Structures are given as structure tokens and as C-alpha cells.
Amino acid sequence: MSKMWTGPRKSFDVPCTVEIEQTSETLHAHVVLDGDIQIRAGDEVTIHDAPTHVAFGERLVVRRMATVVRGGPLDRLRARIEGYLELTELYEVSFSDGRAS
Numbered sequence: 001m002s003k004m005w006t007g008p009r010k011s012f013d014v015p016c017t018v019e020i021e022q023t024s025e026t027l028h029a030h031v032v033l034d035g036d037i038q039i040r041a042g043d044e045v046t047i048h049d050a051p052t053h054v055a056f057g058e059r060l061v062v063r064r065m066a067t068v069v070r071g072g073p074l075d076r077l078r079a080r081i082e083g084y085l086e087l088t089e090l091y092e093v094s095f096s097d098g099r100a101s
Contacts, residue, residue: 011069018050021059033066041079042071 014037020029031047039045046067054060071079 009069009072009075011067013065013067016047016064016066017061018047018064019059019061020051020054022054022056023059024057031066033068037068039068040071040076041083042075042077044069044071 015034017032017034018029019032021027031045033039033045046069048065048067050064051060051062
């Protein structure tokens with residue numbers, strides 16, 4: 001969005017822990033920010049020098065820095081509307097017995 005519409009955005013850096021695991025039981029990536037930082041709709045989090053790959057059967061835990069950019073009121077509204085529209089796509093799923101009519 002244009003800065004004119006959203007206003008100045010606040011940003012700050014914070015240390016974080018990145019965990020990536022790829023095994024036969026699980027495939028996941030988690031980021032935990034240090035401190036009691038709440039991420040709200042419209043906020044952006046960028047992990048600096050984040051690992052993007054881990055070999056099968058391995059688990060990787062690293063410490064990195066993250067930049068959090070707080071979203072303004074219009075950013076939060078846009079994120080909520082987009083989230084609602086994405087959710088409504090799930091409602092359009094139909095179930096059938098697999099036989100053509």
C-alpha cells in the first residue's frame with residue numbers, strides 16, 4: 001500500500017530462534033521471537049539470513065535476528081479482509097460420491 005494511505009510504519013529488530021525439521025514423522029519450520037512480542041494482522045516479520053533447507057532426517061535450530069514492521073490500521077483491515085476471503089474459498093468445496101450424474 002502507498003505510504004500516503006498507511007502512514008509511517010514502526011519497525012524494530014529482535015532476536016529469534018528458527019527451528020526446521022524434516023523427518024518421516026514431521027516437516028515443519030517455526031520461528032519464536034524473543035520477548036513477549038505479539039504479531040497482529042498486517043504486521044510483517046523478516047528473518048535475516050534464515051536457513052531455507054535441511055536434509056531429510058535432520059533437525060536444525062539456529063539463532064537469528066528478525067525485523068518486525070508493525071502494520072497500520074489500513075494494513076490490519078486489508079489483512080483481515082484477505083484472510084476472510086481466503087477462508088470463504090474453503091466453503092466452496094463440494095462433496096460427492098464420486099459417480100458422475
